Amino acid sequence: MAATHELMGEGGAVSMEAIAKRAGVSKETLYRWWPSKTSVVLDALAERGQSTIPLPDTGTLRGDLAAFLRSTADSADPATRHLLRAIAAAAANDLDAAAEIRTRFISARRAALNRVLARAATRGEVIASNADTLLDLIYGSLWYRLIFDVGPLDHTWADDIAAAIAPAP
Template sequence: MNEQPARRPGRPRSERARAAVLDATLALAAEAGPAGLSMEAIARRAGVSKETLYRWWPSKIEVILAAMVEHGQVSIPLPDSGSLPGDLRAFLRSTIDALDGTTALLLRAVAAAAATDQAVADDVRDRFLRTRRAALGTLLDRAVARGEIPDEHTTPLVDFVYGSLWYRLIFGIGRLDHRWADETATAITAITATRQPPERPPLPPLPPD
């Protein structure tokens, strides 16, 4: 019985090419800024054909968003300290650490594009923002399971955190640093602190008949 030669797996090669594209996107953005990015330059730096690049990502914005998602997943781990204050502080500090100069420029660029193009806004929401909101939501869901916060608080708290972050990122209203991370974690802890109602004093005894 003749043995057939083993087929080379195609998936690892595709994963290597995908990683090369995302790395090339961040590297080119660091060198030339978002304006210096083009599909041709990304393909050339990554060593893939333009046809392959367009097959995976039909537009430059989608490549940038994929790179941002990958960067966030790698750079911002999900802590599990056993308490909401500890988890929030660690998560938000990691978020700030991942927000380097290149990342900030790319995020501002996609926000600007989303402001004038609804299709881009939909992509930013569905391909990037949803992943970051889900990550923070996981921490808040754990807090719900531990009884630290009510379930109905999770969505407003995600809005609170990322609304503050994007407000500062885009308009420069305040710094984005570890102090912001710590103060935001402290504020959320104070907002969501479970307070038991004060204990009512015992009623006086009824007078005898």
């Protein structure tokens, strides 16, 4: 994973050969753990998201969302954006790739943010049964900006989404 993270951060070619060389292992060793380069990259992206985008607990949904989305924006460096665009393209063109992306990456990120929404439901800030729709709205906005570059992924975006999902009382 460390070798994959390093290569992703450098923005260069991320191949099984490059990962194996950087990690000091054989490609066969990698293929014992991951069936493809996509699998390694997806696991590395999910791990990176878990380590760089903490789950805040500010006591309010608006505060939690703003903090979570600000961290998300901060972690979207050019190399990561490039990889995320590549996996979105793969998902758009291949149903099997889309399923793997949902399983290895998207579901982990949705589950993380769902914990924030579950706390908000406990506090009465949202209706628990609306969580999937709220997740779609939040991540839909993120991916729309990421893929089509219609606006920046920055703190203003993060704060605007938080305010739209959890307006001030």
